[in-house]
Amino acid sequence: MAVPKKRTSKSKKNLRKTVWKQKAIKQAIQAYFVANRASKKLSLEKQPNSNLESQS
Known part of the structure; x- marks a missing residue:
């Protein structure tokens, strides 16, 4: 399983x-x-449609 070698900084994570x-x-x-x-x-x-029915 692949594991990151370094911790991701807060600024990169937030970005x-x-x-x-x-x-x-x-x-x-x-x-x-x-x-x-x-x-x-x-x-x-x-x-x-409703206007036509009420006017007729």
């Missing part, structure tokens, strides 16, 4: 963590906007 967290945050924001857009699209598709 890797922040890079990982930033990627995760970026994906979460992107997923939120995709879901938001999809929900708006669904609500827009439902509205014209």
Whole structure:
């Protein structure tokens, strides 16, 4: 089993963590906007049909 020869410094460890967290945050924001857009699209598709039925 491979074992690191030297201990990773705090700064390198924290740098890797922040890079990982930033990627995760970026994906979460992107997923939120995709879901938001999809929900708006669904609500827009439902509205014209209900308006037409109530006006007739």
